[in-house]
Amino acid sequence: MRKSLLISGVAAVAAVALVGCSGQAETDASGEASEWPESITISLVPSVEGADLAEALDPLTSYLSDNLGIEINGVVASEYSATVEALGSDQAQVVITDAGSLYNAIERYDAELILRDVRFGATSYASVAYTNNPAKYCAEAPVMATYAASGIELSYCNGIEQGTAAGAGPAGLEALELIDNGTEVALQAATSPAGYQYPVVAMRELGIDTDADITQIPVEGNNNSVLAVYNGDAEVGFAYWDARTTVTEEAPDIAEQVVAFAYTDLIPNGGVAVSSSLPDDLVTQLTALMDAYADSSEEAATVMFDLVGLSDWTSETEIGEITRYGEILAQFSN
Known part of the structure; x- marks a missing residue:
């Protein structure tokens, strides 16, 4: 049995009754x-x-x-x-x-x-790379696809979606190479799989030094990552698929202004x-x-x-x- 330990320390455990020693x-x-x-x-x-x-x-x-x-x-x-x-x-x-x-x-x-x-209907989900600059990150004009969970149409490019959005990654990751020095990138807390961990690993695997090559814009929550891109505070942001649906009230034109251009590896539920x-x-x-x-x-x-x-x-x-x-x-x- 392998013994690697990813969580240091011993977490407090709720007091529970031990299992009976014998049974049927x-x-x-x-x-x-x-x-x-x-x-x-x-x-x-x-x-x-x-x-x-x-x-x-x-x-x-x-x-x-x-x-x-x-x-x-x-x-x-x-x-x-x-x-x-x-x-x-x-x-x-x-x-x-x-x-x-x-x-x-x-x-x-x-x-x-x-x-x-x-x-x-899904056992996993992708982290999505969003941008307000599709001319830079999209190989072709964005297309609209329906996010089935809410029936909302959203914009995607680099062939990651067509028709009904499926959110299947990895897809379009080569476009992350277009993130150049000094680009403002919205990232969530380092404990967030979709908002930090999977995006950082994806960028690092493409040779991007996420500490030195980009300007990290710290945000709290997936909705705020999307809004940072929408408001122009960051050129690229990462959140779970598809966090744009959480901000449609305050940003009714989110589908036009914020485009999904890449998916990371799938993050398991x-x-x-x-x-x-x-x-x-x-x-x-x-x-x-x-x-x-x-x-x-x-x-x-x-x-x-x-x-x-x-x-x-x-x-x-x-x-x-x-x-x-x-x-x-x-x-x-x-």
């Missing part, structure tokens, strides 16, 4: 009996406020308990890294967490990735990982149940979106995207 015997695929624990604990960082947590968690844990026949507990982690520590200390056996924490759980504790988060201590047959059933949860009822779909901001889970995990994310995180771990 089940028969696995080979016909041999496997001992299931009497209970398992899920650790997650919810989207809801703490006061609503018990109510928000109950439908999911009850659904799993009823179908698995064992007790399922849900607990809150104070931050995503705390879910990793909960799994490593066996205070949780299942974690619903972000991509970086999934990578750490796999690398440090031999966790198994079983599901990926689905938001609006988070997902669900389980402890290597869980029996294989239990993991198989748990995976199938969680995969089917969003479609199990209208209440389930609502709970899932309200609880963790997701529309679904999928067992198509695309582990390579998580690995790439870990490699990029490693460049910013210090």
Whole structure:
């Protein structure tokens, strides 16, 4: 098992009950009996406020308990890294967490990735390079394509989109080479995958010294990165696909004034990982149940979106995207 450590220090872990030592015997695929624990604990960082947590968690844990026949507990982690520590200390056996924490759980504790988060039909998203100077960064005139999630038409160039926008990267990255010395580039905090990490790696891989060759314009949030380009404070800015939809009220002509000209590698959504201590047959059933949860009822779909901001889970995990994310995180771990 590989032991690389990307997060220094030990995050505080929410106090939870330890798993029971014994449980029911089940028969696995080979016909041999496997001992299931009497209970398992899920650790997650919810989207809801703490006061609503018990109510928000109950439908999911009850659904799993009823179908698995064992007790399922849900607990809150104070931050995503705390879910990793909960799994490593066996205070949780299942974690619903972000991509970086999934990578750490796999690398440090031999966790198994079983599901990926689905938001609006996608398990990953690109960071987008935006500009207010298409004459410089676009090889041809921008075209309009529909952003299906909102039905808004937005402008793209360098062949990265046509018709209905898909947001699939990498695409058009060679245009980043046109960022010359002193160019003002809007970048978010160094912890932001879409607003800093993936764009900086993309520029560095094209030979751009992001500390010396560009003028970094610090911004807070994806919307402000787009607005920095719109307002002329930066010639280029980076944000998630497609953050222009977040500023249409204050900038109704955003589609004409700010053009998307490149996509980075795809940034993975988070997902669900389980402890290597869980029996294989239990993991198989748990995976199938969680995969089917969003479609199990209208209440389930609502709970899932309200609880963790997701529309679904999928067992198509695309582990390579998580690995790439870990490699990029490693460049910013210090």
